[in-house]
Amino acid sequence: MRKFLALVLIAALGAVLIAAVVNLPEPGTTDSPVHTHVSAGYIKGGHEAGGADNLVTAVLLNYRAIDTFGEVTVIFTALIAVLAATSLAGPTERSGTQNIDLKTTRVPVSPVVSFVVRLMAPFIATFALFVMLKGHELPGGGFQGGVVLGAMLILLALFSGRTDKTDDEELPPGLRNWIRAAGPLVFGALGLTGLVFSGWLFSLPDHPFWREMVMIGLELGIGIGGAAVLVGLFRALREG
């Protein structure tokens, strides 16, 4: 009975979706509703309002600033949720036959992999910074650059030493938490300065130089904060 109901439900949903797809306007035509509604205004005014050559970044940081602020907060919330879940759960149960103590097992890291990771790390970090800072001209942006940076940090945490015990818990915990919160904090601070200086939340300064500086600060904040959150998620899941 339940299977039958599920089948009917899926068939109904599928019929609606297929009907919608059939009625979609031809992709690429200029007179479809998507292009005549608001996008024309975005495309015309986006460059002046945004101060960014990449229109996507311009729209995200101007017309959709509050949405973007919410999205930046989501990833930080994810970290808090995972930290809460892993610290509330009991000792880890593994599916294998015996419960090995991971702190004491020492499988040496392959010297080849260790060498290649350490060789590539500076280049990856440079590229991540490039993606972050050039986000308002080229594809990419703070978050993508932050993900690349986070991937590099995870690789280093796993492969830089001789055993699995190596961790990059070098930063004091207080500072670490502030860095993890950097994305929402920087974005919120920017919104408030906009409110103070021009009376609008999330408005950018008029002077091109300051606008550029604000953009760079924002991308760096989102990127580094995002990378810290991703590394934090990785560590919480691995050890908690």
Add this chain to the structure above:
Amino acid sequence: MSVSDLFDLLILALLITCVLGIARVRDLATAVTLFAIYSFVLCLLWAHRGAPDVAMTEAAVGAGITAVLFFTAIAKIGRREK
């Protein structure tokens, strides 16, 4: 049919095969692997549709960091779907 349409068709066939595989397997690690392949292929579709920003996010988040975090979680909870 133009070569561009053929490209789209091949990509969509790849995506559908991946999704069917994900729905069918019981091993979580296999599902994550197939999901990584799905993200890789989807990224090609975004790029072809002229959205390099979305393509980059898909490549970075979908194929890279999500798979890493999923594997970390699977290492914690075990591979089998209960």
Add this chain to the structure above:
Amino acid sequence: MTTLLWGTILFLLVNAFVCLWRALAGPTLPDRILAANVIGTKTLVVLVLLGLALDQGLWLDVALVYGLLSFTVTLVFSRFLETGRIRGVWESK
């Protein structure tokens, strides 16, 4: 020249499709990861080819991100496998 580029793109996509069979059939988990790695390399090349065929040089940045992250996933998985964090029967569905 564009014909050759498009032909190579379609050829590589068909190749990727065939590789997907290995990812679906296994039989072991490392086989599947290997197939994912192969498809990652193929799609990276396809992305660069596509960028040149459609004259979009900017997509090369996307390709760089691609290369870096498919490598990361394979390395992290292999580390988990060899330290025994991911285990279980080899031949599993």
Add this chain to the structure above:
Amino acid sequence: MMAAIQATLAGLLIVAGAAFFFIGTIGLLRLPDFYTRVHAVTKCDALGAGLVLLGLAILAGFDGSGIRIIALIALVLLSSPTAGHALARAAWRAGLEPWYRKSGHVGQ
């Protein structure tokens, strides 16, 4: 003249790279176990990607995209063999048995 040489060279390299990819795919499908597949695929992939990208770099010329493609070649040539090595080593350490021909069976 110069452009013709450039295009011919690039075309040859791209076709050669695609051939290597094809051989790698056959290896991935037909070889009997994981280790032999890693052996086939890692070499063919690195070489195939390297050749195709070299052809594309020649085609793009020595500007922004050409330099990026060359960086991509370096990345692929470094990362692809490393990934193959790490995967094979991990499988060996985790105890995946290699395949033996039936007649010369070496034992468990």
